[in-house]
Amino acid sequence: MIPEHDPKGLIRESYRIDGISMDECRSILIDWALSLPSGQDHMQAVQAMLDQYGPLAPDHPMTGLLREGMTPRAPRPRRGRSR
Numbered sequence: 410m411i412p413e414h415d416p417k418g419l420i421r422e423s424y425r426i427d428g429i430s431m432d433e434c435r436s437i438l439i440d441w442a443l444s445l446p447s448g449q450d451h452m453q454a455v456q457a458m459l460d461q462y463g464p465l466a467p468d469h470p471m472t473g474l475l476r477e478g479m480t481p482r483a484p485r486p487r488r489g490r491s492r
Contacts, residue, residue, distance in 0.1 A: 414454040417444050423471045424462050431470040438474050455479055 415421055419441040423434055445454055459475040466472055 413446075413449075414457040415441065416446070417441070419444065420458045420462065420471065424466055424469060429470060431473070434470040434474050438471070438478075452479070 417440075419437050423429060423437045426433075442451060445451060455475055455478045459472070459479065462469070463472045463475065
């Protein structure tokens with residue numbers, strides 16, 4: 410376990426819950442992200458969790474969310490009028 414990346418053990422516990430849904434994992438992941446210490450590199454923490462748990466549970470919904478979190482997204486188009 411990497412306590413600095415999972416200070417409350419939320420990710421660890423999500424992998425222990427049988428039949429956990431994608432929505433439940435998403436909620437846990439948000440709580441986990443909000444519980445990281447100030448200044449913590451979120452991408453590094455996501456990668457550490459993925460490295461630790463991904464190989465053990467490749468089909469787990471949390472693994473899918475962690476992988477999704479590592480995928481860069483295109484910037485959103487601006488909405489509204491220009492000023």
